[in-house]
Amino acid sequence: MRRSRALFDIVSGFVYTQTLLACVELDLFAYLAGSARTVDEIADHTNLSRASTERLLNAAVSLRLLMKRRHGRYALGALGAPLVGNTGVLALIRHHRMAYQDLSDPVALLRQGADFRTELSRYWSYADAPRPQQIDDARVAAYSEIMADTLPPVAHDVLDAYDLSKHQCLLDVGGGEGVFLSLVGQRHPALQLRLFDLPAVAARAKTRLGQAGFANRVDCHGGNFHADALPVGADVISLVRVLLDHDDESVLRLLKRVKAALPSGGVLLIAEAMAGVRGAETVGDAYFSFYLMAMGKGRARRASELHQMLQAAGFRRSREVSTRFPIQTGLIVADA
Numbered sequence: 001m002r003r004s005r006a007l008f009d010i011v012s013g014f015v016y017t018q019t020l021l022a023c024v025e026l027d028l029f030a031y032l033a034g035s036a037r038t039v040d041e042i043a044d045h046t047n048l049s050r051a052s053t054e055r056l057l058n059a060a061v062s063l064r065l066l067m068k069r070r071h072g073r074y075a076l077g078a079l080g081a082p083l084v085g086n087t088g089v090l091a092l093i094r095h096h097r098m099a100y101q102d103l104s105d106p107v108a109l110l111r112q113g114a115d116f117r118t119e120l121s122r123y124w125s126y127a128d129a130p131r132p133q134q135i136d137d138a139r140v141a142a143y144s145e146i147m148a149d150t151l152p153p154v155a156h157d158v159l160d161a162y163d164l165s166k167h168q169c170l171l172d173v174g175g176g177e178g179v180f181l182s183l184v185g186q187r188h189p190a191l192q193l194r195l196f197d198l199p200a201v202a203a204r205a206k207t208r209l210g211q212a213g214f215a216n217r218v219d220c221h222g223g224n225f226h227a228d229a230l231p232v233g234a235d236v237i238s239l240v241r242v243l244l245d246h247d248d249e250s251v252l253r254l255l256k257r258v259k260a261a262l263p264s265g266g267v268l269l270i271a272e273a274m275a276g277v278r279g280a281e282t283v284g285d286a287y288f289s290f291y292l293m294a295m296g297k298g299r300a301r302r303a304s305e306l307h308q309m310l311q312a313a314g315f316r317r318s319r320e321v322s323t324r325f326p327i328q329t330g331l332i333v334a335d336a
């Protein structure tokens with residue numbers, strides 16, 4: 001019985017994701033945040049027929065996104081309530097429409113791999129760009145905003161697990177719009193901050209960090225980390241959610257560049273979802289694996305694989321540091 005239930009959940013997983021997507025696209029969680037509502041009120045809000053509204057509500061209740069209250073009213077459920085006002089996760093859920101589309105023929109994707117033109121490879125514009133340093137603002141804006149919105153929980157995991165106060169200067173490589181650096185800067189007012197990303201993204205970071213009052217504390221460098229040397233002078237470098245987007249060969253070259261930019265005794269922090277996390281094997285080996293295949297590059301790696309690559313890149317030693325939410329944030333600290 002348990003096995004058939006588990007198999008049925010795999011079969012119906014797509015339907016569950018579509019139920020969630022419909023709730024998000026119809027703005028149901030925000031609508032129900034104020035108070036519980038009747039089917040008719042919700043049908044008015046969503047502009048669906050009463051029958052379709054009831055169908056959606058019942059599905060959402062069964063998934064604990066919503067709950068049924070007395071007098072035929074519906075309210076937020078245990079899994080829907082945390083989504084209210086959570087712009088990052090809501091945007092992340094919405095953007096999965098592209099992933100579902102790309103994965104609609106999984107065998108074709110498995111056969112053709114990186115040659116397949118997908119929605120996700122267009123969205124993550126650096127994934128298939130021969131000259132990523134030439135990508136303009138319009139093509140980095142959407143992914144950069146989602147990354148900025150979803151970064152804070154990951155940043156807090158890292159900063160709670162690793163104490164940056166012993167360092168003088170941090171360079172965040174692939175640092176996006178600078179949200180990690182601004183959170184670091186709040187915790188460590190004496191630390192100098194630098195960011196390296198594609199020119200269009202580094203320009204966005206400069207603007208955002210300026211607005212956050214960090215204009216005098218942060219240097220933003222634009223470049224292509226597959227081709228350019230990284231700025232020197234930092235005694236700690238971070239790669240937050242960067243390596244998993246790239247193939248092994250590029251990752252090894254990037255790690256060598258990081259090693260070359262660090263002084264002896266410098267430290268590299270790698271923070272990203274990793275494969276093989278006990279109890280969460282599906283996250284790396286199923287979810288990220290298929291998502292990144294659709295994007296066209298990269299894979300979630302086991303910590304042991306990253307240790308081997310770090311060694312090959314010339315790092316003296318590396319260790320895994322546990323974090324509060326290992327499913328979203330694996331953390332490796334490597335000594336140059």
Ligand SMILES: C[S@@+](CC[C@H](N)C(=O)[O-])C[C@H]1O[C@@H](n2cnc3c(N)ncnc32)[C@H](O)[C@@H]1O
Nearest residue numbers: 126147151174175176197198224225226240241
């Ligand atoms: C998945 S995002 C992570 C951003 C940020 N670290 C975070 O966690 O929110 C990967 C970042 O790497 C940058 N990136 C990708 N390819 C790059 C390249 N060849 N050179 C420089 N930056 C690159 C992207 O522009 C993007 O900001």
